[in-house]
Amino acid sequence: MPKADIKGGAQPFNIQDIIIELLNSLSAVRALSELNPQAGNEKELISKALSVLIQNQDMERCSFFILNEDKDLVNLTGLSTSELFGAERIKKKSLTFKIGQGIIGLAALTGEIQYCKNCKTDARFINNNLQHSLDSLPGSLISVPVIAAKELIGVINISHPEAAYFSEWHIRLLHIYKNMMGELITNYRLLKKMEEQIAVRTKNLEAALDDIRKLKEYHESMSMRDELTASYNRRYFYTQIEAALARAKRYNQPLCLLVLDLDNFKLINDTYGHGFGDIVLRDVAGSIREEIRESDICVRFGGEEFVIVFTDIESAKGKLFAERIRQRIASLALKVEEREVKITASIGVYCLYGEALEQPEFDIDTFLHYADQALYAAKAAGRNRVVFFSAEMHGQ
Numbered sequence: 001m002p003k004a005d006i007k008g009g010a011q012p013f014n015i016q017d018i019i020i021e022l023l024n025s026l027s028a029v030r031a032l033s034e035l036n037p038q039a040g041n042e043k044e045l046i047s048k049a050l051s052v053l054i055q056n057q058d059m060e061r062c063s064f065f066i067l068n069e070d071k072d073l074v075n076l077t078g079l080s081t082s083e084l085f086g087a088e089r090i091k092k093k094s095l096t097f098k099i100g101q102g103i104i105g106l107a108a109l110t111g112e113i114q115y116c117k118n119c120k121t122d123a124r125f126i127n128n129n130l131q132h133s134l135d136s137l138p139g140s141l142i143s144v145p146v147i148a149a150k151e152l153i154g155v156i157n158i159s160h161p162e163a164a165y166f167s168e169w170h171i172r173l174l175h176i177y178k179n180m181m182g183e184l185i186t187n188y189r190l191l192k193k194m195e196e197q198i199a200v201r202t203k204n205l206e207a208a209l210d211d212i213r214k215l216k217e218y219h220e221s222m223s224m225r226d227e228l229t230a231s232y233n234r235r236y237f238y239t240q241i242e243a244a245l246a247r248a249k250r251y252n253q254p255l256c257l258l259v260l261d262l263d264n265f266k267l268i269n270d271t272y273g274h275g276f277g278d279i280v281l282r283d284v285a286g287s288i289r290e291e292i293r294e295s296d297i298c299v300r301f302g303g304e305e306f307v308i309v310f311t312d313i314e315s316a317k318g319k320l321f322a323e324r325i326r327q328r329i330a331s332l333a334l335k336v337e338e339r340e341v342k343i344t345a346s347i348g349v350y351c352l353y354g355e356a357l358e359q360p361e362f363d364i365d366t367f368l369h370y371a372d373q374a375l376y377a378a379k380a381a382g383r384n385r386v387v388f389f390s391a392e393m394h395g396q
Ligand SMILES: Nc1nc2c(ncn2[C@@H]2O[C@H](COP(=O)(O)OP(=O)(O)OP(=O)(O)O)[C@@H](O)[C@H]2O)c(=O)[nH]1
Pocket: 228, 261, 262, 263, 264, 265, 266, 267, 269, 273, 274, 275, 276, 277, 278, 281, 302, 303, 304, 379, 383
């Protein structure tokens, strides 16, 4: 494309050329303003900005030298017109310049656009590829410092095989372009920084929410537990038993409820002290928990009384399991000052199964009442035993 020197230089004034140059420049500026700083990484963004420049201006090659942490200018990316139109990318040795070194370094040092009209003769130009012949050097080259908020970001390098190719027009466009590119890269970096900060804050927030959730669960579980024995408490029993009873009725699954009361516990307290009584309660609770399944319910109902619910169990096994718990408590090796102390428990059991499951009026109170009656029978029969509720106990 013929060039027009708007300063009225060597080339003849041609209004048509000026209009075309103007339109090309506006297109480049518009395309750059439309780039999305959120898309891709920084290198991709800069490559796109360079391709916008090459597409809209008759520049042969563009590259970008980014200022790294060591304050060196490192070749980040580059593009030529032929590559833009599909030619295979020519792999070039990645160059690095110090600030002040060569025409690129000079642009970085001064913050001013440097125009090298003839790279073969210009003393500012450094041929880093000394193994190449002079013929492989560009004719003319412009180095454009990209600065945003007074910070140098890097240098755009624009070259053409012809010497003295670029006009004042190009340089004016590059002044606008470098400012816009500075803004674009700064915005990209700010966005990334914000994204990183948001990610860190989101992670911290999630961790805090997780802690709160765990704390809430802990407090909820503590409010459902008895402090001394760590067994569930009455409150928990009532949150679970309704659902267990409804499930048993719905799926016709037997449900067994045990009321366990330690025998002569007052005597234990009176003889060995309340502290020892507490140890006994803790050991008993731990032993019961070891004897039952996760899905079963065991609560400390009051003083030395525990309620255990076996869900989904054959009714015949209710007595077996209750007997196992009784034996486990009777076998506890409790000691006070080397003296062995024996503890026993009486257990009343009521198993709801078969036709009884279909009685709509059967509720939790009835359930507890029947098991309690069986417990009284166990106590009355001499303690340390398991008694099943039977019809004769009705009304006692
Ligand atoms: N150490 C201790 N004792 C408790 C606790 N809660 C209730 N007790 C005691 O448990 C005893 C229960 O006594 P009673 O209701 O007379 O029953 P018992 O002595 O076990 O007699 P039977 O049930 O008839 O075999 C009382 O002395 C209460 O003070 C507790 O948390 N720790």
